[in-house]
Amino acid sequence: MTEGSGARGQGSGVLSDRTRASIAALVALYPERRTALLPALKMAQAEVGYLPPEVIAETADLVGVPHSAALELAVFYTMLHTEPGPETRVVVCAQLPCALRGAEGLIRDLRSGLATRIADGSLEVERTSECFGACHRAPMARVGEVYRENLDATARQQLIGELSGSTNGRTH
Numbered sequence: 001m002t003e004g005s006g007a008r009g010q011g012s013g014v015l016s017d018r019t020r021a022s023i024a025a026l027v028a029l030y031p032e033r034r035t036a037l038l039p040a041l042k043m044a045q046a047e048v049g050y051l052p053p054e055v056i057a058e059t060a061d062l063v064g065v066p067h068s069a070a071l072e073l074a075v076f077y078t079m080l081h082t083e084p085g086p087e088t089r090v091v092v093c094a095q096l097p098c099a100l101r102g103a104e105g106l107i108r109d110l111r112s113g114l115a116t117r118i119a120d121g122s123l124e125v126e127r128t129s130e131c132f133g134a135c136h137r138a139p140m141a142r143v144g145e146v147y148r149e150n151l152d153a154t155a156r157q158q159l160i161g162e163l164s165g166s167t168n169g170r171t172h
């Protein structure tokens with residue numbers, strides 16, 4: 001990977017025009033372009049599914065930071081993925097408000113109820129310490145890009161039932 005020299009806007013990258021425009025709009029919101037890097041990488045990942053080197057480089061160029069800065073963040077930050085993931089990624093928030101409302105039990109139940117899909121590699125249940133901003137509806141999990149909240153015993157069994165037969169993890 002080479003170092004980017006800034007927002008070159010090559011126009012022939014992997015990202016769609018829509019995502020490129022969204023990142024450009026995001027960058028314009030911040031006095032420091034670098035501040036937009038994390039949300040920009042999240043946007044890129046939401047489109048592509050993960051962050052291969054060419055997408056990291058393209059995002060860095062759009063934000064106007066060196067490729068190395070984007071790569072460092074992509075590797076460091078647990079919610080960014082530089083390798084292709086499973087078909088369905090379930091991320092449970094384990095920050096304090098969710099922890100107090102049973103996040104660990106939720107993780108245990110999901111891993112147990114979805115053991116077959118976890119075993120065949122089509123689904124992962126991850127824990128994160130990143131608050132998703134849905135504390136008032138704890139405990140919660142993000143299934144792909146969809147928030148599933150108030151996951152009490154009944155709701156989590158419903159979720160397990162949906163994901164047991166899911167082929168793409170979309171639950172909306």
Ligand code: FES
Pocket residue numbers: 093094095096097098099130131132133134135136138140
């Ligand atoms: S602590 Fe879990 S969403 Fe905020």
